[in-house]
Amino acid sequence: MKQFFSILIALATLVAFLLLGRQISAAIGWAVPGAVVGMLLLVASLVVLGHVPKGLALVADKALPHLALLFIPPVLAISQVNALTMSHWVWVVLWLLMSWLVSLFVVAKLLNRGKP
């Protein structure tokens, strides 16, 4: 029961930070998504607090690994994009592979140079 309440409070906290972030983002007229502003505020709050409250830790550890569930609708939505045909997809995957290879190479070399 106690755990149930701490989860509820954690969810309420997350929603509160989300709403706050959206308000701030809208008020400033910033292009940064409200959810990202909410995330930044929560990171700052945790730094001030000095630790992660139990409920929040529980929600993050249990729910975040299952994010793929939330992505079912967005991924299915690609079927509604008529601009992409099968042959386009071959190019998309080839581009992603090339871009990934070059990115890893550049980033790893950069980091290797800068190591202490």
Added chain:
Amino acid sequence: MTIRFVALVVLMSGAYVVCLYLYRKSRGFALLHPVFTSPVLVGVALLLLSFPIDQFLIEMAPFSWALDVAIVALAIPIYRTIDVVKQRARQISWMLPVCSLVLVVLAVGPLVWLVDDEIWLSFVPKSTTTPVAYAVSEVIHGLPSLSVISVAITGAFGAFIGPYMLDRMAIKDRFVRGFSLGLTSHAFATAKLLESDTEQASYSALAMALNALITAVWVPLVFSLVLFNTGQF
């Protein structure tokens, strides 16, 4: 909340559980990750039920709320990296902005001149973690669904051949290995590294978290300032 909404959520969750089971059975084979398999399974189920996909998407629109809540919840893993951030503050403070910029530039490269705006804009956030890529893609007018897919494919490369490529490049430093894989292949790479070397995995998680954070801030700002003002949108 209609009965139909509940039924669709149950269908989605059921498909996800089946896919997660298969993924675990395969001992983490990246192509069987539920991010790839569960939408296919749901799509097939909808086809069999002759339920139109566009209707499904409309019904599931409230789900984007859960995604936004998940982005806020990323604050927790980000906060947990604080000790490593403190230890390596000097290194990270210059590496991170440089790498974030490099990753965005290499994500689009010559595509800016070759393909439709909404296509290359979708690739811009492909090195960040999925929920952040989704949100960023939305504000810079990419196709969020294409962004999600490109993030997942990019991550799968990292899980499959990331460590092998680093071996080929003769990179031995564990910080460099973990950090570069986290930057380029986010959660997929982190999950892969967790199987063999938790220290590398922690650097990977750190890179993934910080890269998502910094990219989610500068990309929307720069793109809205530069592109929107030149009248491209």
